[in-house]
Structure formats: structure tokens, C-alpha cells
Amino acid sequence: MLKDYGSETLKGIHRYIPKKEPKKYLYDLISEYPDRGGKGFRPGLCIAACKAYGGTLDEVLDSAITLELLHNAFLIHDDVEDESFYRRGKPTLHESNNQAIAINVGDAMNVLGLYPIFKNREKLGGRIAQQVFLEVQHMVTESVEGQAMELGWRKDNIPTLSETDYLRMILKKTCWYTCMHPLRIGAIIGSNGSVNPDIFNRLGYFMGTSFQIQDDILNLIADEKRYGKEIGGDILEGKRTLMLIHLMGRCNPDEHTTITDFLSTPIRERSPQKAKLILEWMHRYGSITHAKITAKYLAGGALKEFYSIFSRLPDTKDKAFLESIILYMINRDY
Amino acid sequence: MLKDYGSETLKGIHRYIPKKEPKKYLYDLISEYPDRGGKGFRPGLCIAACKAYGGTLDEVLDSAITLELLHNAFLIHDDVEDESFYRRGKPTLHESNNQAIAINVGDAMNVLGLYPIFKNREKLGGRIAQQVFLEVQHMVTESVEGQAMELGWRKDNIPTLSETDYLRMILKKTCWYTCMHPLRIGAIIGSNGSVNPDIFNRLGYFMGTSFQIQDDILNLIADEKRYGKEIGGDILEGKRTLMLIHLMGRCNPDEHTTITDFLSTPIRERSPQKAKLILEWMHRYGSITHAKITAKYLAGGALKEFYSIFSRLPDTKDKAFLESIILYMINRDY
Numbered sequence: 001m002l003k004d005y006g007s008e009t010l011k012g013i014h015r016y017i018p019k020k021e022p023k024k025y026l027y028d029l030i031s032e033y034p035d036r037g038g039k040g041f042r043p044g045l046c047i048a049a050c051k052a053y054g055g056t057l058d059e060v061l062d063s064a065i066t067l068e069l070l071h072n073a074f075l076i077h078d079d080v081e082d083e084s085f086y087r088r089g090k091p092t093l094h095e096s097n098n099q100a101i102a103i104n105v106g107d108a109m110n111v112l113g114l115y116p117i118f119k120n121r122e123k124l125g126g127r128i129a130q131q132v133f134l135e136v137q138h139m140v141t142e143s144v145e146g147q148a149m150e151l152g153w154r155k156d157n158i159p160t161l162s163e164t165d166y167l168r169m170i171l172k173k174t175c176w177y178t179c180m181h182p183l184r185i186g187a188i189i190g191s192n193g194s195v196n197p198d199i200f201n202r203l204g205y206f207m208g209t210s211f212q213i214q215d216d217i218l219n220l221i222a223d224e225k226r227y228g229k230e231i232g233g234d235i236l237e238g239k240r241t242l243m244l245i246h247l248m249g250r251c252n253p254d255e256h257t258t259i260t261d262f263l264s265t266p267i268r269e270r271s272p273q274k275a276k277l278i279l280e281w282m283h284r285y286g287s288i289t290h291a292k293i294t295a296k297y298l299a300g301g302a303l304k305e306f307y308s309i310f311s312r313l314p315d316t317k318d319k320a321f322l323e324s325i326i327l328y329m330i331n332r333d334y
Numbered sequence: 335m336l337k338d339y340g341s342e343t344l345k346g347i348h349r350y351i352p353k354k355e356p357k358k359y360l361y362d363l364i365s366e367y368p369d370r371g372g373k374g375f376r377p378g379l380c381i382a383a384c385k386a387y388g389g390t391l392d393e394v395l396d397s398a399i400t401l402e403l404l405h406n407a408f409l410i411h412d413d414v415e416d417e418s419f420y421r422r423g424k425p426t427l428h429e430s431n432n433q434a435i436a437i438n439v440g441d442a443m444n445v446l447g448l449y450p451i452f453k454n455r456e457k458l459g460g461r462i463a464q465q466v467f468l469e470v471q472h473m474v475t476e477s478v479e480g481q482a483m484e485l486g487w488r489k490d491n492i493p494t495l496s497e498t499d500y501l502r503m504i505l506k507k508t509c510w511y512t513c514m515h516p517l518r519i520g521a522i523i524g525s526n527g528s529v530n531p532d533i534f535n536r537l538g539y540f541m542g543t544s545f546q547i548q549d550d551i552l553n554l555i556a557d558e559k560r561y562g563k564e565i566g567g568d569i570l571e572g573k574r575t576l577m578l579i580h581l582m583g584r585c586n587p588d589e590h591t592t593i594t595d596f597l598s599t600p601i602r603e604r605s606p607q608k609a610k611l612i613l614e615w616m617h618r619y620g621s622i623t624h625a626k627i628t629a630k631y632l633a634g635g636a637l638k639e640f641y642s643i644f645s646r647l648p649d650t651k652d653k654a655f656l657e658s659i660i661l662y663m664i665n666r667d668y
Contacts, residue, residue: 025489026482077441081434100415100485103437107411108478110444111471118467126460133452137445144442148360151434155359 001321005047006040008057012065016115029093029105030112033072036088042067042182044325049186051318052310053195059123060189062116063132067182069113070136074143074177076106081151082237083267086230128193132185139181146173153240157264161245167209175208199309206302211329213295216241217288220279235275238263242294246287247278255281302326335655339381339398340374342391346399350449363427363439364446367406370422376401376516378659383520385652386644387529393457394523396450397466401516403447404470408477408511410440415485416571417601420564462527466519473515480507487574491598495579501543509542533643540636545663547629550575551622554613569609572597576628580621581612589615636660
């Protein structure tokens, strides 16, 4: 079902991409990231939530297309900002073209991404369309706020972050746009506005944090081919993960100095040997195990929330799919 | 009047900027570019067009705020893409902070910039609000398309551009968002949707091209303090201006090779001496004079269009202001 919903969304994306010039450095590149085959969590969650609440694929598809386009735009800019090398098994857009072109392609996807929800008006009426538009606006706002927090931590090389700081940051950067808003938007459309979307916030928070921590763990221990990014890339990028925060709270002063020195070095001058050493310390100090336990704990919270919300709804394939997607997001190994 | 309308718009921008965290690397920076004091052409044109068609400042202000916010977002990303050092007399945002933060601030301004036109619904009703939204969508789309053309020319180091290529590029990159859409949106709101906005396209094209060519000339010959950017910066950035295209069509083969070699060198390794030499050639081959004549010629077209459109309207301060703004845009020396 994740695949089916993803492929409907991808087909939809292609319907929205103009078949005109400039192709080489714009419209051809706009389809590049989506065509690499993301997992399609966001449209999957959104479509399933809509159908679980009695709506149809047809009613929700345009909103799912918007979510996926904005997600890809966000990835392209995020990759430039993090100076990442790989995405979904291929060089990032700024590596295969250049930074300027990648920034502009992201901007173009952001504007293109608003056309589908603009069309909602025709199918869903003005009231629901407006509500969805404000959901999307809030989603992007939270994401850029979370991103600003993370980028600020890196710029100022803050050595004293707590787990609470981390969870607040990924609530903003990840949870809203990966889980909360896809569920909220799906349920708003499926219920024709009769559901209070705030009931999904705790579920989305638990899912999103669990998902992000799992994602960060995979970055350190996954199979590179299946994962599609360079293993340990997050350490080289200086990403403040739960593991790094855990390690920095427990390592000895010498190790702490080594880590802060490493983080204050410009990204392209950082030594891969030191990154490997930090990874070893994460293993030795139990930081990875700690993160795994935290992710499972949050996933438990997500399941509990799921049952309390969805037990009121009739049993449908989409409801079962939502349950399985929560388990899958947490147990995935790539 | 330009100042008045600009300051109303700036006050409006500040009303839309959330007074909350994250401040240091987000909301504080969002007001930085607008606070530097741009010329406010776009809101000026938009507000004056609205009032010339019988509307009020109150009806059009939110749309003017959107135009100015999106303009500033565009500048921030454009400055990153061009690796520019100065903007409005100060270091560019990516120079004073870093690239990642600048990209994210631009993204945040883009999403913030949509809230004002979303509010149009309350004052102007759904039909006009929708029309304005589509105008803004088209405006941003044209701008990113024009940007893609220009960035592609640089990336591929195309040596054979014609004046027609250049004019098509700035039609997309500059004219729509600097002139055509501000006028169109103002007139749509002022006339309550009774004016066909396409009547402004030729005027906006003539104004915008004249404005951009004048801007490019100033980059080469203006007083640095008043202009606010480094003089000759466009040459160092490898910007394809009318002057460069004119020069490359007329210089001798040795000079041509020097220029293409210069343009294929990474931007931060280009020799300022060579840039100076190219500037000398532009003077010697009459490229700057040619551009000045072209700008005046296009400005003449703009005035002719202005009279043919606006002679039907009653004489108002705003109509007179629009006429003078055309003259000012063309004759300005900073």
C-alpha cells in the first residue's frame, strides 16, 4: 500500500511538472529527487488517514502531492545546507550540478508544490481548501524554525545540548512535516473537517521522534547500499544527534575536547579517522544502544496513541495500514 | 510617495514577523534585508496602481507586503547563488552568517510571505484573493525559470548569447516580479477585478528591461557608497549582461578567449585585474554606451505604453507618481 500510494503520488507529481523550457537546469531536475524513489511515508500517511476517516484517494491526492513536492524541496535545500554528498543512492543535486542550481530547483519545487493544494478548492470547497492551506503553511514554518535551531547549534558549536533540546528541535524540524501534518491533513479531508486535527499531535510527535532517531541510528550502522547515504555521514556533517548528545554528556574531558575541536573544523577539512573514532566512542559509551531504546520507547507511545485515536474508527485496510506503517517506520533497517 | 509606500510596507512586514524563537538565526534575520532599506519599487508600483484604479492603501497593503517579502527572499537566495559579497551597503546574509542559514532564512521568508495574501480573502473576498494568489504563483514561477536560464548559461559557460536571449531571460527573471505583477496585482485589486491585467504586460516588459539594464550599467559605473554593492561585481560574478554580450560579439579572438577563460575560472579565483580589463574593453567597444541607449529606447516604449493605458484614467496623485516612477527608475544613478 505504501508503494501504491507512493506511485499514485509520483504520477501526480509528474502531471504538475510543466513540459516546457527551461528543462535542463529546472524542470528535468525537479523530477530527479522524487524519481529516485523516496519511501513515500508522508503521502502514505496522509492518504491512509483520509481513507480511514471515510475519504477517497481522489479527494486527498492533490494534498499528498503537495506534501511530497515540499518534502523534496526541503531535502534539496537541506542537502545544500548540510553539504551532504549522497541522497537516495546518488550524488545530491548540488554535487551533480552546482549549489546555485540546487537552491533554485528547491525554490521552484516550493512554488510548484502549492498548485496542487490550490486545486483543492474545486474538489473540497473553499473551507477545507483554506484549512489545508494553513496546515501546509504551518508545516513549512515549523520545519524552517527547526532547521534554524539546528543550523544555529552548528554555527555556534554549542557543546551543552540536552536530550530535551534535541527532541524540541526534531519536533519542529521533522515531526510536523513527516507525521503530524500528513495525518492532520488526511483526517481533515477524510472527515470533511469534522475531526479536530490536534488529536494527532501526540501520535505524530511520538512517531516522528522515533522515526528520526531511528534514521540517525541507521546513518551510523545501516547497510550503505540499501540506506542510500554515506554511513557515518552525520558525524562528518557535525549533526547534533541523540547519540552525539548522549556521548558528549558522558565521555571524559579529553574526548570531549576532541569532539568539540572536530565540530569546530570546517566540514570539508574534518578527518574521517576522527569521525570513526567518535563512532567507536558512541558504541563504547552505549550511546547507540541508548538511542535505540529511546526510539522503541517513543514508538510504544505512538502505538498507544494510535490505538486510543483509531479504535473509534471502523476496521479498514487503511487503518491496518497505518498501524503497520508505525511499526515499519520504527523497525525498518534502511 | 515611494518612501511613504515603502515605509507602510516595511511596517507591515514587521507586523507579520513572529515575535518568538528562534530569533538569532531566523526571525531577527528575516527583518535584516528589508530593514536595510530597499527602494521599494515593487510595493510602490503595486500600491500606486491600485489607487490609480480607485482602490485604497488598506485594500492593497497586504499584497504589497507579500511582494516585498518574496523580493527579499529572492535576493537572499540570489546572493547565495551568485556568491555576492554586498547588498544594500552591507555584507550579504551568507557572508555575515553562513550559506546554510541564509538559504533557510530565504525559505522562511517565502513561507511567511504567503500569509499576507492569504489574508486578502477577508478584505477582498475569495474571487480577488484567489486571482492575486495565482498572480503571485506565476510571478515566482517566472522568476525561478529566468534564474534557471541564467544559472545554466553560467554553468555551461555559453559564449554565444544574443541580445534576444538576454531580453528573454530578464523578462522572466526581472520583469514579471519587478513590474508586471506589481502593476497587475494593484490594478486587479483597485478595479475589483474588472481590469484585464494583460494590458500591463508590455508596459512591465519595457519598464523591467530598462530597469535591469540600467541596474547592470550602474554596477559598472555607479558611486559604490550610494549603490551599495561592489562596483564591477557583476563582471567578477560572470553575470551575462547586455554589455558583456555586446562586447563578446565585437571583441577580437584573443580578447574573446581571455573572456571565456575568465568566465570558466571558479568565481573566487578570478583575477580582479582581468575583470578591470574586461570593463575597459566594455568602454572601448562602446558596450556601455550601447546598453545606455538600449535602456533609454526601452524606457521610451514604457512611457508610450503608460500613456496609452493610463490616459483613460482620471488624473490622480498616484497616476502622476507612476509616471514619475518610470522616469526615476530609468534615470536613477544609484
